[in-house]
Amino acid sequence: MKSFFLRKLNDKNRLLVIGVGLVLVGVFFTPIWHISLDAPQYPEGLGMQIWVNRVVGSTPYDLKNINLLNHYIGMQEIASESIPELLFMPYVLGYLIFGALVTFFYPRIWMVCLGVFNFAVLGAVGFYDFWRWEYNYGHNLNPEAPIVVPGMVYQPPLLGCKEMLNITACSYPSIGGMILFAAVFTLLFLLWTERRRFLDGI
Amino acid sequence: MNYKTLIKSVLLIIVGTTALAFCKKGAATATLASDAAKKVYVAPGEKDEVYAFLSGGFNGQMSVYGIPSARLFKIIPVFSVFPENGYGYDEETKDMLKTTHGYVPWDDSHHVEASMTEGKQDGRWLFLNANNTPRLARIDLKAFETKEILEIPNSAGNHASPFATENTEYLMAATRFSVPIPQSSVPIENFSKGDFKGTVTMVKVEPKTGRLSIELQVLVPGFDYDLSHCGKGKSHDWCFFTSYNTEQAHKMLEVGASKNDKDYILAFNWVRAKQCLDQGKATAHSGEYYRNYLPENKPVVSEKISGVKMLHPKDCSGMMYYLPTPKSPHGTDVDPTGEYIVGGGKLATVIPVHSFTKLMEVKDKPEHRTAEIMNIPVLKYESTLAGEVKKPCLGPLHTEFDGQGYAYTSCFVSSEVVKWELGTWEVVQHLPAYYSVGHLSIVGGSSKEPYGKYLIALNKITKDRYLPVGMELPQSAQLYDISGRKAELLSDFPTVGEPHYSQMIPAKLLMDKAAKIYPLEENKHPYGIKSEKEARVVREGNTVRVYMSQIRSHFKPDTIEVKRGDTVYFHITNLEQDFDIPHGFAVSGAPEMPNLLIMPGQTRTFKWKAPNPGIYPFYCTDFCSALHQEMQQYIRVTP
Ligand SMILES: [Cu+2]
Numbered sequence: 001m002k003s004f005f006l007r008k009l010n011d012k013n014r015l016l017v018i019g020v021g022l023v024l025v026g027v028f029f030t031p032i033w034h035i036s037l038d039a040p041q042y043p044e045g046l047g048m049q050i051w052v053n054r055v056v057g058s059t060p061y062d063l064k065n066i067n068l069l070n071h072y073i074g075m076q077e078i079a080s081e082s083i084p085e086l087l088f089m090p091y092v093l094g095y096l097i098f099g100a101l102v103t104f105f106y107p108r109i110w111m112v113c114l115g116v117f118n119f120a121v122l123g124a125v126g127f128y129d130f131w132r133w134e135y136n137y138g139h140n141l142n143p144e145a146p147i148v149v150p151g152m153v154y155q156p157p158l159l160g161c162k163e164m165l166n167i168t169a170c171s172y173p174s175i176g177g178m179i180l181f182a183a184v185f186t187l188l189f190l191l192w193t194e195r196r197r198f199l200d201g202i
Numbered sequence: 203m204n205y206k207t208l209i210k211s212v213l214l215i216i217v218g219t220t221a222l223a224f225c226k227k228g229a230a231t232a233t234l235a236s237d238a239a240k241k242v243y244v245a246p247g248e249k250d251e252v253y254a255f256l257s258g259g260f261n262g263q264m265s266v267y268g269i270p271s272a273r274l275f276k277i278i279p280v281f282s283v284f285p286e287n288g289y290g291y292d293e294e295t296k297d298m299l300k301t302t303h304g305y306v307p308w309d310d311s312h313h314v315e316a317s318m319t320e321g322k323q324d325g326r327w328l329f330l331n332a333n334n335t336p337r338l339a340r341i342d343l344k345a346f347e348t349k350e351i352l353e354i355p356n357s358a359g360n361h362a363s364p365f366a367t368e369n370t371e372y373l374m375a376a377t378r379f380s381v382p383i384p385q386s387s388v389p390i391e392n393f394s395k396g397d398f399k400g401t402v403t404m405v406k407v408e409p410k411t412g413r414l415s416i417e418l419q420v421l422v423p424g425f426d427y428d429l430s431h432c433g434k435g436k437s438h439d440w441c442f443f444t445s446y447n448t449e450q451a452h453k454m455l456e457v458g459a460s461k462n463d464k465d466y467i468l469a470f471n472w473v474r475a476k477q478c479l480d481q482g483k484a485t486a487h488s489g490e491y492y493r494n495y496l497p498e499n500k501p502v503v504s505e506k507i508s509g510v511k512m513l514h515p516k517d518c519s520g521m522m523y524y525l526p527t528p529k530s531p532h533g534t535d536v537d538p539t540g541e542y543i544v545g546g547g548k549l550a551t552v553i554p555v556h557s558f559t560k561l562m563e564v565k566d567k568p569e570h571r572t573a574e575i576m577n578i579p580v581l582k583y584e585s586t587l588a589g590e591v592k593k594p595c596l597g598p599l600h601t602e603f604d605g606q607g608y609a610y611t612s613c614f615v616s617s618e619v620v621k622w623e624l625g626t627w628e629v630v631q632h633l634p635a636y637y638s639v640g641h642l643s644i645v646g647g648s649s650k651e652p653y654g655k656y657l658i659a660l661n662k663i664t665k666d667r668y669l670p671v672g673m674e675l676p677q678s679a680q681l682y683d684i685s686g687r688k689a690e691l692l693s694d695f696p697t698v699g700e701p702h703y704s705q706m707i708p709a710k711l712l713m714d715k716a717a718k719i720y721p722l723e724e725n726k727h728p729y730g731i732k733s734e735k736e737a738r739v740v741r742e743g744n745t746v747r748v749y750m751s752q753i754r755s756h757f758k759p760d761t762i763e764v765k766r767g768d769t770v771y772f773h774i775t776n777l778e779q780d781f782d783i784p785h786g787f788a789v790s791g792a793p794e795m796p797n798l799l800i801m802p803g804q805t806r807t808f809k810w811k812a813p814n815p816g817i818y819p820f821y822c823t824d825f826c827s828a829l830h831q832e833m834q835q836y837i838r839v840t841p
Contacts, residue, residue, distance in 0.1 A: 044781075061719070061779035068754055068780070072828065146755075146829055 004198050009107035013190050017112065020183045021100025027052055027093055032176035033130070034058075035156055037066060039167045049174060050130075052089045054080040069167075073154060074145025075137055085129055092122055096183075109194055112187055119184045131158050238692045241683060244271040252645050252656060253707045255314050255328055256679070258282075259700025262309040264330055264341065269645070269656055269706060272681060272695035280339045280348045281309030281332045285796035289348075292798055293771070293807035294727075297504035298494045301335050301353050310334045312702040313363065313429075317370045317407070321434040321650030325711040327412050329364040329373055336360035338375055338405060340412050344717045349496045352414040355489030355510060356383050356401045362443050364405065365430040368650075372417070372472060373405040374432065374441045380424035384488045393452040398424035401512075402443065404472060413495065418479050419487065420513045422468065422522070423576045424450060426459075429533050429600070432472075434650050435540030437558045439473035442543050444531040460549055464526035464583060467534050467545055469561060471521050478518035479511060487512035499804055500726050516577035523565050524575065525556055526583040533600035533641075537609065538650050542588055542624060544601040544609060553598050553611055555627065557588035589627040594620045602644040604654030604684055612639040612659060619659055619682070621689055633689055635680055638662040643704035644684070653708055657682045657689065660701040668696055677701055718781035720803030729773035730805035734758045746770045746812075752785040752800065752822065753777040755829035762837045768812040770837075772820075778802040786823030789837070797823050812839045 009017065031049035036058070038045050046066050047058030055078060057063035067077050080086055096118060103111040138155030141148075154164050161170040173181065244250055250268030257264055262282030266275045281299070283290030290299050290307050299307050309332035317327040328341040336354035341347065354360050359378030366373050380398040382388050388397050399421055406417040425445035432441040448465045451458025478484065489510045496502045515522050525543075527534075533546030536558075543556040561581070564570035570585040597615030604610065608630070611620050617638055621631040639659040646652035659682070664675040676696035683690045722732055731737060731749050737758040740747045746768050751758045752775070764770050776785050779802055787798045792810050800806045821834035 060721075065780045068778075071754075146832075 004195070005108070005110040005113065007109045007194070007198065009103075009109065009112070009190075009194065010197065013112075013194060014104060014107045016186060016190055017100050017107065017115075018104040020186050021097045021104070023179055024093065024097045024100065024183055027176040027179050028090070030175035030179070031056075032174060032180070033171065034174040035169060035171045037069075037167050037169050039069075048078070052093055052176065053086050055083065055086070056080075070154075072145065072147045073152075074142030074148070075154060076140065076142075078137065083133065085133075096122070109191070112191055112194075116184065116187050116191070119180075119187070123180075123184070127158065134158070238683075238690065242270040242272065242681065242693045244268070244273075249709060249713070251709055253709055253712055254643070254658065254704055255316075255707070256660070256697055256701040256704045257311045257314045257330060258698055259312065259677070259702045260310050261699030262311050262332070263699060264311070264314060264328070265698045265701075266346065267695075267697075268709075269658070270681060270683075270692060272679075272693055274698065276346060277698055278341060278346055278348060280330050280341065281306075281311055281337065281351070283307040287799035288795070288797055288806065288808075291795055293809055294501040294805075295496065297502040298348065298351050298496060300492050300494055300504050301337065302355070302490050302492060302506070303335055306335045308334075309337065312361065313365070314703055314705045315364050315366050315373065316647055316649070316705040316707060317412075318366055318649055319369055321368045323646060323649050323705075323707055323711060324370075325707060325715065327370075328705060329366065331360050331363040331375065333359055333361050333378065336363075336375070336377070338364045338373060338414065340407075340414060342412070343712055344715055346716065347496075350412070350414055351492075351494045352405065352416070353491035353493070354403050354405075354416070355491040356419055356487070356512075357403065362427040362430040363403075365432055365441065366407075367432045367441065367472065368434050368438050370407050370409070373407060373414070374430050374443070374470075374472070375403040375405060376422075376427035376430060376443050377401050378426050378428065380426065383421065390452050393424065394450050396424060396450070398450070400424055400427050400445075402427070402468075402470060404475065414493070416491070416507075416510055418475060418484060418513055419489070419510050420470070420475060420515065420521070421576075422515070423448075423578070425466070427468070428531070431534050431536050431543075431648055433536050433540050433558065434538070437536060437540040437543075439471050440558075441470045441472055442525075442534040442536065443468040443470060444527070444534045444545065446530040446532075446548075460530060462529070464528050465530055465547075466524040466580070467527045467531060467543065467556065468578075469523045469525055469543075469565075474521045475513060475518060478513055478521065483517045484511040484513040486510075497726070499720050499724065499730070501728075501807075514577075519577075520566070522578045523561070524578055524580040525561070525586050526572075526580065527554055527556075528552065533598075533611075535601040535603075535648065537603050537624060538605050538652060540650075544611070546599045546601060546611060548597055548599060548614065550598065551593055553591035553594050553601070553622070553627075554583075555588045555590065555624075556586045560588065561586045589625075591620075591622050591627045591629060594622060594629050595632070599639075600641045602642045602648065602657070603652055604644060604657075605646070605652040606654055610642055610644070610657055610684070610689075612642045614638055614640065614662075617661075619657070619689075621684075631688055633659075633682060633691065635659040635661055636667055636678070636694060637665055639680075641703040643706055645706040645708060647705045647707075655683070655685045656706065657684045658704060658706070660697075660704060662700065664696070667694055679704075718802075719779050720801055722775075722777065722779060722803040725775065725803055725805060727773070727775070727805035729771070729807065730775045731773075732775075733777065744768055748772045750774045751777050752787070752833075754783070754827040755822075755833045757820075757822075757833065757835055760835040762835075763840060764812045764837060765840050766812055766815055770810045770812055772808040772810065773805060774798065774800055774808065775805040776800040776802050783826060784824050785826055785833070787820065788823050789820045790818050799824055812837075815839050815841045 033050040036047045156169040252269040254267040279289040315329040336357040340350040342349045357377040358381040361378030363375035364373040377400045380400040383399045402420045404418045426447045428444045430443045447459035494504045527545040528550040529547045531545040564585045573580040595613035601611045619633040659680040680694045
């Protein structure tokens with residue numbers, strides 16, 4: 001087995017790795033996650049996008065209007081500046097892209113495994129952080145808020161939809177998020193083909 | 203059959219038989235189809251197909267209806283103050299109503315004109331006239347708000363206005379009441395001696411911004427100029443004005459001005475007029491006027507301008523011709539091809555149609571002239587005549603076209619609309635109207651491309667149509683479907699003010715362009731603020747400026763102290779950036795300033811003289827949120 005991890009990638013897979021690196025650059029330019037809010041008084045809906053380095057509204061005014069809505073229940077204001085994770089997220093992404101570049105010049109199976117491991121760890125940490133972030137916003141409410149519904153929390157779902165008072169909140173990956181998932185699957189697929197080659201003795 | 207239906211039937215029979223008796227061809231009257239209700243029903247959540255903009259006549263406003271449902275969407279104040287939202291009262295808009303006669307917070311508004319590009323509606327602006335204190339307004343179709351008002355000097359009664367040329371190069375405005383120009387106190391009987399004059403004004407429209415300016419005035423004989431329409435296609439260079447009281451009577455006009463068998467349509471070559479202006483043939487003339495303009499989210503810019511360029515017909519040959527037209531004509535309407543000029547003689551028994559081609563052929567041939575008035579040649583009636591619709595109805599007024607070769611003429615006296623065919627001049631249908639119809643409007647209006655589906659008749663009198671509400675009944679309009687071979691009455695609906703004229707514009711041309719908010723970052727108001735942090739109170743001697751913000755559901759600052767006699771300016775900025783979330787502002791007992799409605803991202807100013815010491819509440823008047831009722835606070839006035 002040891003020899004499998006030390007094997008060189010074949011040229012096609014080597015190109016695939018750099019391809020993954022290049023596609024990951026796209027995450028800088030697209031939103032990773034999207035949370036939408038639907039309510040009768042917002043027939044056109046309100047939306048919020050999480051980018052690698054900032055949180056913005058789906059239209060230039062949505063975030064402001066979401067915060068306006070949230071102030072009734074005493075939720076603290078959602079602003080990019082108050083989310084420190086956003087400061088180092090771009091570097092994390094840069095690290096992954098850098099990894100792809102290194103792997104291109106040093107194409108070993110174990111490098112790809114390391115990449116998958118990095119994705120898995122960072123993904124898990126990222127999801128936990130996102131959940132914690134939602135939890136804090138949803139639970140730490142101003143007790144002096146105009147509207148206090150006893151026992152009510154406003155934590156949006158991690159994935160999927162949830163009803164909160166008269167609002168339906170949905171949370172799904174956006175283009176950047178899909179690129180990240182696609183990148184992991186591509187790497188796994190790559191490992192699978194390498195393993196097939198190995199077992200076939202090629 | 204109850205009493206009411208009986209009366210109605212009898213009335214219908216009378217109107218019907220009159221029409222039948224009058225029209226030898228005996229075209230059938232319109233029948234009420236049973237499925238008419240379906241055609242005007244717009245289900246909850248669905249949208250109307252057409253916007254109808256109706257002038258408000260003597261209320262000086264314009265109202266916006268959806269067609270076919272006839273639901274009222276909005277009242278746009280133009281020449282009248284509007285306490286509902288503070289138009290004409292606040293520091294930002296009150297100068298819109300400034301004139302050389304002072305502050306004139308009302309007018310008599312008749313004709314709505316839509317801006318056009320290559321003869322087709324382009325959905326940029328609407329224009330409206332003020333007849334009483336001659337003015338002309340531009341209404342922006344993104345904000346659905348009045349953005350500019352231009353006073354017209356050397357005019358008394360801006361009635362034949364504002365009619366646009368094919369690319370909205372110019373708006374034409376001619377005077378209804380001729381007066382001495384420049385004004386002077388002469389004996390009124392001098393009217394008959396020619397001491398009174400009229401003017402035709404060419405108002406230039408800046409193509410990008412829509413800004414209005416007076417480019418030229420032309421001095422014309424002292425008749426009463428009634429309506430106008432400009433040519434299209436081959437007649438692009440020309441505008442046509444009707445005139446009455448060519449008798450120049452000054453007493454009992456009812457009789458005195460109805461003597462002549464023919465009055466005139468004035469054919470005016472505006473391209474030629476511009477040429478003469480460029481050749482320096484116009485001279486400087488007196489005339490003071492205001493130009494008031496509301497830049498996006500800034501207070502109105504009001505400027506007084508002195509003097510105009512005046513052109514005399516004698517100095518610009520080939521510019522004007524008179525076409526004799528029976529009898530006291532009201533409408534002068536050009537068909538979509540630009541060939542036919544239809545006159546609507548209030549007292550005439552025919553609808554005369556002039557041919558543009560014939561006009562071009564004969565205008566400079568002496569044998570086709572009968573006289574000259576102030577160097578304006580009078581052509582022979584027969585020389586330019588394309589045809590006459592014989593005995594169409596009583597009191598034909600105004601004509602619109604469906605783009606399918608048919609014309610529709612309103613008939614005031616016989617309360618009906620007649621449909622007739624261009625070219626054959628045959629009446630094909632009589633449509634009763636309830637009652638005394640003035641103007642008509644077809645979707646696409648007087649453009650080159652009418653969208654011939656709906657027609658509305660704009661009526662003066664309502665009588666038995668609605669539940670009685672005291673002595674005065676609402677004015678009304680009638681909606682017809684004209685898409686089929688036979689036009690059919692669909693509904694009637696009451697209107698706000700007198701629906702004098704209208705432009706109807708397909709919804710798809712406007713609905714997606716309508717503005718939803720004023721972007722806060724573009725707010726250029728000198729006293730506007732961008733966030734709550736900037737909210738503050740600044741005292742300058744006896745003047746106090748409150749830089750106030752509003753957002754659901756509070757004001758900032760929320761408690762204020764001033765001294766008795768202070769002049770307090772509340773400069774209020776609505777910080778919302780959400781569609782349809784204006785906030786209101788009203789101070790208890792404020793005598794000079796009504797409510798303000800401040801749009802998202804907008805700044806407006808409420809001026810208040812601090813009265814006797816005490817505590818005065820202020821509050822938001824527009825129900826904005828669950829905590830709207832909490833959106834209130836106090837001003838303390840100290841001795
Ligand atoms: Cu409010």
